[in-house]
């Protein structure tokens with residue numbers, strides 16, 4: 001007899017009842033339970049199959065990718081693999097550039113090395129290929145920016161994915177290169193005075209430590225740029241500087257762990273320093289706002305409350321922009337469009353960290369070069385005084401015309417880059433270069449900066465020598481990098497130009513594809529123009545007042561090697577700032 005269905009019976013049960021589930025007889029509720037169980041089992045099985053198929057497909061994709069990597073990697077020249085682990089055992093951090101130098105000599109301008117069965121590294125040394133590769137490869141290695149993330153939390157600068165950093169890069173570039181550089185004084189008198197005060201304080205004992213003074217200069221320039229003039233009088237600036245340098249010392253060590261070492265006490269101490277830095281950053285940001293409000297209440301005739309609110313929303317209130325205001329624009333940019341995951345002030349701390357370390361390295365190198373090349377220092381001084389003679393402007397405003405000084409900044413940057421390698425990777429697509437070279441997706445691409453920047457074929461036979469004149473060309477001649485020329489005559493003419501006119505042209509260093517201290521291409525350093533101009537401005541003021549001298553006992557100082565980078569070679573040599581009689 002056919003059972004009758006109650007109102008609660010589902011149509012699904014009815015469907016199966018009519019024979020679909022193998023002829024269920026008896027209690028309809030029991031039957032529907034069986035049917036549902038049966039259905040659940042089938043669904044679970046289907047899910048397991050789907051899961052299995054997905055995993056297999058993913059694994060297959062990986063295997064195919066790996067096979068493609070092997071196949072395409074095989075075509076790139078390079079030394080044969082010594083073992084299953086590739087060349088990784090032959091390469092250490094210390095000898096990497098030397099090793100790459102040897103393999104490039106033997107196998108050409110693009111060579112491959114296996115760092116394991118699944119990791120291919122391609123090193124490129126030819127400037128034209130490098131330029132093209134750096135324009136095409138937008139991403140950096142996964143894990144790039146880990147040190148920043150660990151210390152300062154999530155931020156949208158210094159990450160590996162171009163998509164993540166693109167927007168912030170663009171806006172920061174506009175703020176730094178267009179708006180800041182348009183100012184009359186990139187580095188204000190207050191900042192220079194703050195630095196010279198420190199120099200006087202340290203010179204009481206007869207000399208200053210080159211490393212400490214460079215760090216302080218970089219810190220003061222960056223701090224004043226990001227936080228405004230309030231930074232120069234901020235009572236906690238010294239603590240901030242010390243904290244930043246302590247964090248910088250340990251950052252790459254803690255970032256080198258694949259798994260964050262929560263179990264280590266030292267790590268928590270490090271995190272404690274980072275938290276202190278965060279709260280100090282928030283403090284100076286607030287300080288800047290307070291200063292503005294004080295000014296606002298004193299000068300309320302010119303600025304009304306509505307204007308202040310307006311300033312917080314949009315950039316710029318003309319009547320209020322006389323005091324400190326322009327400096328806050330960059331801060332606003334770095335704090336703006338925060339996404340939920342972004343740490344407040346994370347970008348600001350990241351910029352302070354990267355900017356201070358790299359700028360300190362550059363300043364340190366310039367100080368050392370000037371101290372060890374007194375004849376060039378004298379010529380720069382002559383250049384400064386000659387340009388100042390015919391001008392009513394302050395020395396800081398005439399830096400654009402000081403070609404030898406700017407060339408000295410370029411040359412110092414060339415000789416001591418921020419790191420031994422530039423790195424890129426293209427995770428999804430092969431990188432096809434015009435020369436016919438195809439770098440398979442997933443390979444790590446590196447540029448051994450020190451090798452390229454000291455290569456005779458790009459820089460002439462004196463590539464490893466300090467020679468700022470290589471960035472100068474005689475006016476009227478076609479602008480190109482001067483190679484293999486005697487520069488002594490050039491120097492004489494440079495400091496004795498026709499009144500008001502220089503007979504030399506300063507070459508754009510980026511014209512030479514082998515100039516890479518700030519990287520190049522789509523992920524190049526956003527701060528390049530600002531740093532070059534800012535550091536040159538600072539040195540124009542300093543050299544006008546002081547002569548920089550190396551103490552006799554420091555003469556035999558260490559020389560940069562191919563593996564040197566600013567981080568390893570911040571020189572702690574004692575130097576003297578001797579006041580000029582003028």
Ligand code: HEM
Pocket residue numbers: 157158159165169176351354355356358359360362417418419422423516517518519520521522523524525526527528530531
């Ligand atoms: C002497 C000083 C500096 C040097 C030598 C330097 C060098 C570099 C280098 C080599 C890179 C990587 C470029 C690449 O991979 O192609 C870089 C990235 C960057 N730099 Fe600098 N830098 C300096 C100062 C600054 C300053 C002062 C700022 C900002 C105020 C800055 C902002 C950045 C940013 C935002 C990036 C990341 C770009 C990205 O990942 O897309 N740098 N810098």
